[in-house]
Amino acid sequence: MKSGGVRNGTRAAITAPHLRTDRWWLAPAMTAAGLLAFVVYSTWRAFSNTDYYAAPYVSPFYSPCLAENCEPMRNGPNWEVFGSWWGLSPALIVLIFPLGFRLTCYYYRKAYYRGFWASPPACAVAEPHKKYSGETRFPLILQNIHRYFFYAAVPVAGILTYDTVLSFRDEHYAWGHMGLGTLVFVVNIVLIWAYTLSCHSCRHIIGGKLKHFSKHPVRYRAWQLVGRLNDRHMLLAWASLVSVALADFYVYLVASGAFDDPTFF
Amino acid sequence: MSSYEARFKVWRGDVAGGGLEDFGIEVNDGEVVLDIIHRIQATQAPDLAVRWNCKAGKCGSCSAEINGRPRLLCMTRMSVFMREETITVTPLRAFPVIRDLVTDVGFNYAKAREVPAFVPPDGLGPGEYRMMQEDVDRSQEFRKCIECFLCQDTCHVVRDHEENKTAFAGPRFLMRVAELDMHPLDAAEESGLDRKKTAQDEHGLGYCNITKCCTEVCPESIKITDNALIPLKERAVDRKYDPLVWLGSKIRRRPSGPA
Ligand code: SF4
Ligand code: SF4
Ligand code: FES
Ligand code: FES
Numbered sequence: 001m002k003s004g005g006v007r008n009g010t011r012a013a014i015t016a017p018h019l020r021t022d023r024w025w026l027a028p029a030m031t032a033a034g035l036l037a038f039v040v041y042s043t044w045r046a047f048s049n050t051d052y053y054a055a056p057y058v059s060p061f062y063s064p065c066l067a068e069n070c071e072p073m074r075n076g077p078n079w080e081v082f083g084s085w086w087g088l089s090p091a092l093i094v095l096i097f098p099l100g101f102r103l104t105c106y107y108y109r110k111a112y113y114r115g116f117w118a119s120p121p122a123c124a125v126a127e128p129h130k131k132y133s134g135e136t137r138f139p140l141i142l143q144n145i146h147r148y149f150f151y152a153a154v155p156v157a158g159i160l161t162y163d164t165v166l167s168f169r170d171e172h173y174a175w176g177h178m179g180l181g182t183l184v185f186v187v188n189i190v191l192i193w194a195y196t197l198s199c200h201s202c203r204h205i206i207g208g209k210l211k212h213f214s215k216h217p218v219r220y221r222a223w224q225l226v227g228r229l230n231d232r233h234m235l236l237a238w239a240s241l242v243s244v245a246l247a248d249f250y251v252y253l254v255a256s257g258a259f260d261d262p263t264f265f
Numbered sequence: 266m267s268s269y270e271a272r273f274k275v276w277r278g279d280v281a282g283g284g285l286e287d288f289g290i291e292v293n294d295g296e297v298v299l300d301i302i303h304r305i306q307a308t309q310a311p312d313l314a315v316r317w318n319c320k321a322g323k324c325g326s327c328s329a330e331i332n333g334r335p336r337l338l339c340m341t342r343m344s345v346f347m348r349e350e351t352i353t354v355t356p357l358r359a360f361p362v363i364r365d366l367v368t369d370v371g372f373n374y375a376k377a378r379e380v381p382a383f384v385p386p387d388g389l390g391p392g393e394y395r396m397m398q399e400d401v402d403r404s405q406e407f408r409k410c411i412e413c414f415l416c417q418d419t420c421h422v423v424r425d426h427e428e429n430k431t432a433f434a435g436p437r438f439l440m441r442v443a444e445l446d447m448h449p450l451d452a453a454e455e456s457g458l459d460r461k462k463t464a465q466d467e468h469g470l471g472y473c474n475i476t477k478c479c480t481e482v483c484p485e486s487i488k489i490t491d492n493a494l495i496p497l498k499e500r501a502v503d504r505k506y507d508p509l510v511w512l513g514s515k516i517r518r519r520p521s522g523p524a
Pocket of ligand 2: 486
């Protein structure tokens with residue numbers, strides 16, 4: 001008999017690795033498909049190094065733009081921190097932060113551990129691995145640095161907010177205009193902030209770490225608010241993932257000339 | 266009142282071996298799976314072993330697996346199944362079987378004993394404890410636990426890896442650590458016991474990969490992962506992976522009490 005799992009010698013003798021009759025595979029399959037689609041799309045866009053700016057819109061994948069080879073964006077967050085030696089797509093410089101934030105996110109961890117690594121594929125469905133050490137060792141012990149990515153995610157969200165403000169200009173940089181793209185940007189930035197603030201690390205830092213809420217009424221209140229967002233962390237993770245891809249795709253359509261940004265005023 | 270005949274498969278046997286046995290059995294409106302198991306016991310298999318007590322979802326005795334999902338027999342209504350469905354009932358598959366639907370859940374009692382108890386605060390006698398409601402809310406959620414051990418049974422860390430049972434306390438008892446660490450009067454820290462650190466070092470918090478199956482099966486709907494395990498992981502980070510906190514503790518031992 002195989003030792004280790006549900007077929008361990010002392011447990012009820014049942015050979016089936018699980019007896020679930022519902023469609024337990026549907027959720028992990030959809031999760032894996034959704035994440036994969038995003039990975040493929042964002043890899044293409046991040047490496048393509050074209051069609052990411054159409055005044056006044058900059059793709060969230062390319063903001064802030066920190067190399068000399070960035071397309072010039074008037075007043076936009078492009079600073080040549082990295083000089084001319086950077087020859088690759090400038091998206092790759094900053095993307096590491098949102099990528100790290102999402103990779104170490106408690107929700108995404110659950111999603112890919114289940115969807116890609118089948119650890120476990122679903123509840124009470126035996127996992128295919130012989131050994132399991134969870135997040136106790138390298139490399140997965142590094143998941144513990146999630147809060148630092150949270151700290152980095154806040155200024156990144158700030159910059160995307162700035163981009164959204166700049167999107168209230170028209171293509172000649174005149175203020176007081178709004179196009180469909182502006183709306184896309186506003187929706188995206190709201191979702192990005194909601195996702196970022198609903199983070200479990202944020203919930204901990206803002207108040208969760210306290211022992212006595214009664215001594216810190218303001219932080220207690222903030223903790224309650226973050227908690228309410230945190231309840232929807234999974235939903236916000238998906239919504240903001242879709243919205244950031246859509247915002248980028250919208251810029252791509254406008255920049256490549258496939259679509260003309262309709263203006264409201 | 267309508268009744269019908271349902272098809273059941275019930276695991277029967279002991280540690281030496283066993284298998285699923287078929288039963289055709291009457292089901293009436295409003296019944297739960299435990300009623301049907303009792304009817305099988307009363308009419309067809311008088312020696313069928315099943316553990317139960319309250320039939321009200323409060324004692325946590327009747328934990329089993331129904332169609333492969335860890336559940337309470339007494340809280341699973343027959344109406345959630347299609348009439349033509351065959352319903353499979355097995356004992357908990359993470360623990361050693363004793364007989365039929367009864368398993369040896371001693372692992373959980375051993376793990377319970379490994380968690381150091383509440384440390385009474387200095388200078389307060391019995392009857393002198395005063396706590397604010399907002400300070401005990403979090404711990405109180407965890408006190409809803411009925412010790413059914415469905416979470417322990419589902420958790421893949423031990424369900425799929427017997428060898429991890431030594432190192433891993435399981436969701437129920439990591440939640441106990443969290444409960445005490447959040448307790449406004451627990452004086453563990455003053456007595457030199459750092460629950461945030463021992464959660465990881467002694468109770469195996471790092472094995473949990475927050476895949477939330479414990480939360481999914483908890484009959485008390487306790488948000489074990491979101492409210493106990495993840496906050497506990499964050500507390501461990503405070504202690505072990507926060508360079509600022511680490512530096513501070515190296516420079517001087519902070520005399521301040523808990524925040
Ligand atoms: S969330 Fe953690 S403790 Fe709960 S079932 Fe999953 S691995 Fe086990
Ligand atoms: S936490 Fe929930 S599932 Fe776990 S033993 Fe308590 S009541 Fe049962
Ligand atoms: S962003 Fe998901 S937990 Fe921090
Ligand atoms: S018999 Fe008590 S919980 Fe089911």
